[in-house]
Amino acid sequence: MPSDKKTGYRSGFVAVVGRPNVGKSTLLNALLGHKVAIVSNKPQTTRNTIQCVLTLEGAQVIFLDTPGLHKPLHKLGEYMVKSTFHALEDVDLVLWLVEMGNWTSVEEHVLQELAVVDQPVILVANKADQVASEQQQRFLHDMKEKRDFAEILGVSALEGIGLDTLVDAIVERLEEGPQYYPEDWITDHPERFVIAEFIREELLIRTEEEIPHSIAVDVDEIKEDPKKNLMRVRATIYVERESQKGIVIGKEGKMLKEVGTGARLQIEKLLGVKVFLDLWVKVKKDWRNKPGALKEFGYE
Numbered sequence: 265m266p267s268d269k270k271t272g273y274r275s276g277f278v279a280v281v282g283r284p285n286v287g288k289s290t291l292l293n294a295l296l297g298h299k300v301a302i303v304s305n306k307p308q309t310t311r312n313t314i315q316c317v318l319t320l321e322g323a324q325v326i327f328l329d330t331p332g333l334h335k336p337l338h339k340l341g342e343y344m345v346k347s348t349f350h351a352l353e354d355v356d357l358v359l360w361l362v363e364m365g366n367w368t369s370v371e372e373h374v375l376q377e378l379a380v381v382d383q384p385v386i387l388v389a390n391k392a393d394q395v396a397s398e399q400q401q402r403f404l405h406d407m408k409e410k411r412d413f414a415e416i417l418g419v420s421a422l423e424g425i426g427l428d429t430l431v432d433a434i435v436e437r438l439e440e441g442p443q444y445y446p447e448d449w450i451t452d453h454p455e456r457f458v459i460a461e462f463i464r465e466e467l468l469i470r471t472e473e474e475i476p477h478s479i480a481v482d483v484d485e486i487k488e489d490p491k492k493n494l495m496r497v498r499a500t501i502y503v504e505r506e507s508q509k510g511i512v513i514g515k516e517g518k519m520l521k522e523v524g525t526g527a528r529l530q531i532e533k534l535l536g537v538k539v540f541l542d543l544w545v546k547v548k549k550d551w552r553n554k555p556g557a558l559k560e561f562g563y564e
Contacts, residue, residue, distance in 0.1 A: 466524075
């Protein structure tokens, strides 16, 4: 149940949209000061609409981190794009993230799609630290011709530039409302989902080309071991072909061991206890085009 707050408390739901690899997850992690969304240099890393919560002294902002907008190539891609526009239906505000100084055909496509959106749209030009000041001003000025934006801001999620101004701009446009989540909540996703995402992130970092998008992770078990004061986590990594299974495991199991070590350290930070992580790799042929598999992995 949402809790009532004193008069003047603001709250609302904010969708974060933009093309793949523009920095949406990096921005949310920076705003929250906690890791809730995986970050990778591979495009289309976000598959679900991740709900995360920023609680301030006088406001609470619930963010929806949407999958990147792109032309879908398979059923998983179709789900990702559908998920993005579904997230816009019931929000109070839209943050549209673009790359400073880089307006592409995808942005033109998003501009057309957002034409039917009635909610205020704040245009956020990310990666401002990579563009000269004069070029930034020219780009931001050009953006004013694209649409009647609620605000246009330049930020750097990676360097933390302009984030306070962005938060102020968001809160200013939210109406008075209740505190929907407890103050210590940062995401409404269960631990299993976040753990699976951490494992998937480690795989994305270490694998190349098509393999990252052929990977799904399912957490089979999280079990407390009070005698050894640790948490036992068993998870299965699914790939689409036998050749990919060999790559994920690596020579003499080296790749899988590195993935396990990296993910375990992240999970220990999340849970606050020592973790024993047991990883398995299985082949589920062409799973991205099978609705049953998509549902099993939480994408439908």
